[in-house]
Amino acid sequence: MSGISFENVTRVFTRDGKDFLTLDDVSLSVAEKEFVAIVGPSGCGKTTCLRMAAGFDAPTRGAVRVGGETVAGPGPDRAVVFQQFALFPWKSVADNIALGLRNKRLSRGEIDAKTADAIKLMGLAGYETAFPHQLSGGMQQRVAIARAYVLEPQVLLMDEPFGALDAQTRVVMQEELVRIARLNPRTVLFITHAVEEAVYLADRVVIMTRRPGRIKEIIDVASIRRTQAWDRHANVEDVMDLESFVHLRSHIWRSLREEKGGSER
């Protein structure tokens, strides 16, 4: 049992003596091995949700549980993939991936074997001794994903992981993520503001409202994916051309546009 549950989570930030209600009574549960994406206008608190699951932040009211236990702080059972990669520039690719394993006090042999597996899985062979900044953005993000996956975490938390990549690399990485998620399914909470990405990757897409963040709508993509047999198609663009995909995407866009009005454009 390694799902994530947000139970009536409210988060108030205080800046310059003023209170800002960022998340208002959010309840959401992500089942084991389920891939849930949260989309919403910027500033809706979607990243705050992820940070609370990671243990970098705590709810003002309510509770966040992972695997049934209340989150108390960051830890390797909840691996995070950051938007800006957050690789250690002074460590080689292999050392970046191995750090979490070393913290788990595994034996040298196990660490090496698991690191090698992760490198192979993410297509990083040949780059083991390279430093992160010698790699392209896409390759760096592969390292960050390998670093998270290798820990075999209960849940994987991805904070706009492809937001810093160019459009083509982004598509390649989305396909990679689908491939890996099929080989080795994990509970994933995925934050993005790219609607297509969310629909393509997720089992369920959660749409949030503008500040204060509330859950506006939850869309079940998995059942449509199954009935419309999206998985026949290997490429992102083929899936995105399907009528059922376009329909879902437009629906979410409309829902978001209602939120965007007002102050932003």
Add this chain to the structure above:
Amino acid sequence: MTRRTGVGLGTIVVLALAWYVLTTLTGAISGGRFPSPQELWLALRQALTTGYADATLLVHALHSLRLVVSGFLVAIAVGVPLGLLMGWSRRAEALINPVFLLIRPIPPLAWIPLAILWLGLGDGAKIMVIFFAAFVPSVINTATGVRNIEPAMIEAAQMLGTRRVRFVLEVLFPAALPMIFTGLRLSLQASWTTLVAAELVGALAGLGRVLNVAQQDIFPAMILVGMLAVSILGWGTTRILAMAEGRVMPWLNVEGGR
């Protein structure tokens, strides 16, 4: 050869010629004010062979070098860990900062009279002032380096379950290293300046003493020898530090690095 080095070399040749013309050839600048090339050469030879101010130039130079290196090493051995602590723990910073703010505005050279009062004209006083000169930049820059670490870097380390000693050694310290080296460069410069000043005020050996005795003897050629020796040592130690920097932070030099 680029235009820049060409003009640069030209300037140096012109200056050397002007030096020769103004001193030896015309005597426009008297030997009592600035030495001629021959006088400099003779003084250099004297300093290297028979010696000046009780020892040869090499002995004086090694004496100064030893003091700078020991003072500098003691300062960074204390300063860098203290800087890491002050950068990381807000409590430690709040506790130490007021005392630090009190000491910081006092220029290192102002410690010289106190050091001589306490420890006399020997090596102890020199190491003490060098310590104060090198200590402040190493603490400040280390603390700044730690404070400026990207928060995502720290969160990534926490998320991977990195704890205590490993966190300090493998995350905090390497992340702060570029700033630490900035501090070390400043510390090294300050060390040399302070040592020369301290030796000028009073010393039994060292390059500052060469300068001091030469000044009293009104021996401009020897003053120039002393200045050259100080500059070469200062330059050399700075180079060594730069090389160490490249060694310690290989990730900054490889292709594609900044």
Add this chain to the structure above:
Amino acid sequence: MAVERLLLGIAGFSAFVCVWSALSVTGAVPRQFLPAPWDVVSRALALTAQPFAGSTLQGHLASSLQRFCYGYLLAAAIGIPLGLAMGWYRWLDNVVSPIFDGLRFVAPIAWVPFAALWFGTGIGGPIMIIFSGAFPPCLINAYRGARFVDRRLIEAAQMLGTGSFRTLTEVLLPACVPSIVAGLRVSAGLGWQSLIGAELIVASAGVGYMMVQGQSNVSTPTVMAGMIAIGIVGFLIDVLLRQTESMINRRRGLA
């Protein structure tokens, strides 16, 4: 948190003063060499009334500050125009840079013997030392400001048909101001430091001279009072220039 910080700060400061006082009062360190804090304060107050080494504390400070101003202004008056010119005219950069880079490795304080020889130990020698300390940052920052001025600003001025003199006074010079001001602040600190060095070695007045006299009379409180006076004045100079800098940057929308 703010309260906790304040309390910790007070705690740290009091611990420092207590250890110092205890070492001194108990005689762990002879009081002659480590006077108690209040000994230093009362000595500093006494120095303001009765002259020591030829003058009162404020008299020494005044002559130090006077030298500092001369040396500093001289460094700025030569360093800034030269740096700007080097930034604009490539040939001048090529000519001056090798000399400057060579001289930069000479610690300012190593000029003391020549300064004494050429300008005497009265006011000329110390001014030269202050100059040699304060000059490099003035020159380097003016140079950087001019050399790396945003090309687009110049192109925009040209596009608007601005003449070359007006481009200089209304585009280039103002664009260099933040860098020059930053250089002036750094050079004030280095100049003040060098002044102390100069006064310790060659001078017949000034705070540094007063400290050396205190040292030879084994009057530790005098030396410490001098250190505190130097620290306070150096701090005030720094604050003044920092304020000026941030005021200018704020007006530029840089801060």
